[in-house]
Amino acid sequence: MQLSNKTKVVYLVILTILICAMAGGVAYFGVQANYRSSEIDSIKKALENAGLSADHDLSKLQEQVEAQGEQKASMEQQLKDNQSKIQSMEQVISGLNSRLENGGKPSAIPVYGKVCYLTFDDGPSANTLNILDILKKENVPATFFVIHSSHKDYLKKIADGGHAIGLHTYSHDYAKIYQSDQAYYEDLQKISDEVESVVGYAPKIMRFPGGASNTISKKYNKGIMSRITQGVEDRGYVYFDWNCNSGDADKNNVPASSLVESVKKSAGSQRVLNLLMHDSPAKSTTVQALPQIISYLKSQGYRFEKLTIETPPVHQKVGN
Numbered sequence: 001m002q003l004s005n006k007t008k009v010v011y012l013v014i015l016t017i018l019i020c021a022m023a024g025g026v027a028y029f030g031v032q033a034n035y036r037s038s039e040i041d042s043i044k045k046a047l048e049n050a051g052l053s054a055d056h057d058l059s060k061l062q063e064q065v066e067a068q069g070e071q072k073a074s075m076e077q078q079l080k081d082n083q084s085k086i087q088s089m090e091q092v093i094s095g096l097n098s099r100l101e102n103g104g105k106p107s108a109i110p111v112y113g114k115v116c117y118l119t120f121d122d123g124p125s126a127n128t129l130n131i132l133d134i135l136k137k138e139n140v141p142a143t144f145f146v147i148h149s150s151h152k153d154y155l156k157k158i159a160d161g162g163h164a165i166g167l168h169t170y171s172h173d174y175a176k177i178y179q180s181d182q183a184y185y186e187d188l189q190k191i192s193d194e195v196e197s198v199v200g201y202a203p204k205i206m207r208f209p210g211g212a213s214n215t216i217s218k219k220y221n222k223g224i225m226s227r228i229t230q231g232v233e234d235r236g237y238v239y240f241d242w243n244c245n246s247g248d249a250d251k252n253n254v255p256a257s258s259l260v261e262s263v264k265k266s267a268g269s270q271r272v273l274n275l276l277m278h279d280s281p282a283k284s285t286t287v288q289a290l291p292q293i294i295s296y297l298k299s300q301g302y303r304f305e306k307l308t309i310e311t312p313p314v315h316q317k318v319g320n
């Protein structure tokens with residue numbers, strides 16, 4: 001096809017305009033891009049001059065958010081701990097109040113009817129779990145005077161079972177705890193801390209190793225029992241001895257039938273029984289005897305309760 005000269009000129013003009021327009025566009029966007037990146041640079045510079053960095057600030061903010069999250073969790077834990085401390089303090093206050101009303105002596109509110117307080121000393125151990133099973137089956141509560149144990153997680157099982165936990169010292173080492181008043185209180189505080197760390201409260205009921213009437217302590221410190229029986233009460237504790245004995249501490253593996261007979265004999269006609277038993281590792285015959293002991297006491301009309309700071313305590317004659 002032959003184009004006329006006029007048409008060729010028209011095409012040339014159009015082509016030239018298109019080329020110019022494209023070149024102009026490229027130049028425009030190039031300038032714009034340059035302008036933007038220099039704008040970002042200048043913002044970064046301004047931030048730097050102000051002592052800030054965009055990247056740095058973001059990670060700093062993230063760190064702050066994480067730290068606040070951790071702080072919140074630890075405050076929630078503290079709140080929980082404080083709530084159980086308040087509960088335990090309320091128990092102490094209520095016990096002290098009833099003592100105030102009683103002229104400074106432990107609770108005088110009498111318990112009605114025939115009642116038996118089952119108590120287990122020197123645990124927890126594997127035997128504790130068997131005892132907890134029996135108590136659950138029989139639907140009776142008990143009190144455990146505990147020492148330091150590698151099974152300290154069992155303390156939680158005792159508390160969860162609705163039973164009471166009392167303190168019986170950390171070491172149960174007569175030579176150590178009865179060496180001096182200070183040694184005794186330090187050891188008592190240690191077991192208190194251990195129990196609190198597991199169950200969330202510090203018990204205020206306790207029992208002395210050997211009972212308040214023990215004379216072994218004379219060997220280590222004359223008169224210590226007279227002082228610390230008073231001293232623990234001044235510190236807000238109520239100590240419990242016993243007036244009924246299973247005899248399971250006499251030696252290991254006392255036959256279950258002998259334990260049952262000992263309970264029958266020492267219970268006699270007493271209306272309130274504070275029955276001493278042990279859940280230490282060697283006392284498996286106590287576990288065997290327990291169902292028969294409970295069954296006998298039920299047949300004699302006893303109901304079962306756990307010890308609290310408000311229970312009128314059984315006290316033996318101080319032996320040293």
Ligand SMILES: [Zn+2]
Nearest residue numbers: 121122209210
């Ligand atoms: Zn003991």
